[in-house]
Amino acid sequence: MRLGIRLLFGFFLVTGLAAFFTLRVFMAEVKPSVREVMEDMMVDTANILAELASDDLAAGAIAEGRFAGHVRNYARRPIDAQIWGMAKQSLDFRVYVTDAGGKVVFDSENVATGQDYSRWRDVALTLRGEYGARATREVQQDDRTSVMYVAAPVRRDGKIIGVLTVAKPMSTIQAFIDRAERKILLSGALLLVLSLAVGVAVTLWVVWSIRKLRRYANAVGQGEKPAVPQIPGELGDLAMAVDAMRLKLEGHEYIEDYVRALTHELKSPLAAIRSAGELLHDELPEDARREFSGQVLAQSGRMQALVDRMLELTKLEQRHAQVERERLLWSGVLQPFEVAAGGRAQHVVKVVISPEHAGVHAEPGLLGLALSNLLENARSFAPEGSTITLEAGPDRIAVQDSGPGVPDYALPRLGERFFSTVRPDGHTKGSGLGLAIVRQIMLLHGGRMVVRNTDPGLRVELYF
Secondary structure, three states, rough: OHHHHHHHHHHHHHHHHHHHHHHHHHHHHHHHHHHHHHHHHHHHHHHHHHHHHHHHHHOOOOOOHHHHHHHHHHHHOOEEEOOOOEEEEOOOEEEEEEEEOOOEEOOOOOOOOOOOOOOOHHHHHHOOOOEEEEEEEOOOOOOEEEEEEHHHHHHHEEEEEEEEEEEEOOHHHHHHHHHHHHHHHHHHHHHHHHHHHHHHHHHHHHHHHHHHHEEEEEEEEHOOOOOOOOOOOOOHHHHHHHHHHHHHHHHHHHHHHHHHHHHHHHHHHHHHHHHEEEEEEHOOOOOHHHHHHHHHHHHHHHHHHHHHHHEEEEEEEEEEEEOEEEEEEEHHHHHHHHHHHHOOOOOEEEEEEEEOOOOEEEEEHHHHHHHHHHHHHHOOOOOOOOEEEEEEEOOOOEOOOOOOOOOHHHHHHOOOOOOEOOOOOOOOOOOHHHHHHHHHHEEEEEEEEEEOOOOOOOOEEEEO
């Protein structure tokens, strides 16, 4: 499973579980909370009505008194109230009054008058001076049919002479409960959608940042020197730390590789110079002395050229400044190389530019260094009197010679430091630094070098 999917799944799982348990708590608390509020209001109502009913109950005329008339009139009142968008069109309180023995002496619905309610919890507890309330289901296992009863004592001269109970069906407030539950569910669904959106955004940001780090690491692994990715936060700090570590490791590896390679390349000319020097200590004919002296000069010149190119390549590989590109026309860039070749009869340099005003965006000094190394490489392998062709186009150039080319197995390694093939004479071998310099220049320009055999010849193409 990909990292982004794992992050998104984990984020959504945690958020989903949190939302589920939170919604479950809310849903479990809605109905009890509504009942608690309703019970609180019914306590106040019952106590007010108990005070209003005390005179009639004490006089023994509760069923025909003014209190009973007012309660019956209340039940017949028309009502059409909009409560927070919910329509209320009925008055739902039921009121009944019992005497001190628990016998019902008044019932607003006239269904329990004369019955003994002394065993009902609301009446029994209130007669004992306690808080009396109960909830009774009209249909078992169905809370929607539950009716809540709240009682208050009717007192006269400090004594309890009866009980007044207010009853209200839970079904009358079920619509409010259902609406609250719907809102909670919708809010929960919206929360999950928003959490998913946030999770997707966070995941995309993290994955994007990690992919930038991965591209940076891959580029470093391929020998490139990309800029450190600009990423905010801890991932940005990680990128800077990785870059610092890369620079330190590159420094160690760079020195080790160069010492190893330079030591290897200097062995042959040093051995030749030592041998010639030992022979020059002896008495030799003048011709032999000249020959061995020439070897010393030739090998020292070879060493000097090797060191010079090493310094050039080192400067390029350690360069951190951005390439200063300019718009250059190929006609102006290639003219010096064409003119310089005019005095060297062993090769002919032919320049082909298409279209005529084609050019390149490059740093002039680095471009000239790359072209001079390419031509030097072509002259080393091309037969005398042959033509070396420079084919230039928009932001590209190719150098074509007519030499023997290189074995196919060697093509991928051309451009490595100190890797070279034997020249046509079968004896000498280059340092391999010329194409390494060209390759490094192309890396600094963000371009590439492509080498291929053309039978006959070798073709080196530069794409800026």
